[in-house]
Amino acid sequence: GNSVTQMEGPVTLSEEAFLTINCTYTATGYPSLFWYVQYPGEGLQLLLKATKADDKGSNKGFEATYRKETTSFHLEKGSVQVSDSAVYFCALAAGNKLTFGGGTRVLVKP
C-alpha cells in the first residue's frame, strides 16, 4: 500500500536558520504530493502541493520539489521565523484519500 515516511522531530532551530524536512513516499502510479502544516492549537491546513514529477510547490517561503527518481518531496525554507513553529505533515494523494506521514515538529527559537 501507499506510505509516507518523514524525518522524526522535534527539529529545533534558531531564527533565520535553514530548514529541511525530509519526506519519501511509496506509492503505485503517480500520486499528488502535499505538505500540510498544523500551528499550535489549530487544525491542519495545506501549505503547498505538487501534482507531477519535477513540479515545485511553494508558499510562504517554503518550497518542495516532486522528485520521482528518488520518490521524495523534501520541504525547505531558507530563513525560518518563530511563527514557523508548527508540526509539518507530508502527504500523498492516491485514489480518494490522503496518506500522511507521521509529522515533524519544528520549534524555532528567537
Added chain:
Amino acid sequence: SQTIHQWPATLVQPVGSPLSLECTVEGTSNPNLYWYRQAAGRGLQLLFYSVGIGQISSEVPQNLSASRPQDRQFILSSKKLLLSDSGFYLCAWSVSSGVTTNEKLFFGSGTQLSVL
C-alpha cells in the same frame, strides 16, 4: 464559500460510554469526507472516508464506526469507548473528482477526545 464545522471542540468521556462526533460541510455538494485521528506524539491516521451518502470505507479495524446520513454530514461513533480511543479527531473534506483526489483537503478545527 465553503466551510466545515466540527463539534464538540473538546470532550471528556468515561471508558465504556458512547461517542458521537459530528461534522458538516457547507457551500459545496457531494464532497469526499474523511475522519482522521491524531494520537498524542503520533502522526495522522485515516480512519474512514466517504465518497457519497451511505458509502463508508474503513481504513483500520477499530472500535469506531462512521456514517453519512446526508450529503454533507459525517458522523463518527462508538458504542463503548476505550482508553485507546483518546486522541485528536479531525474531519476533512475534498472536492469529489471521480477517480483521483488531487485536490487539497480542508480540515475542521478538530475534537480533542479524552477517555478516562
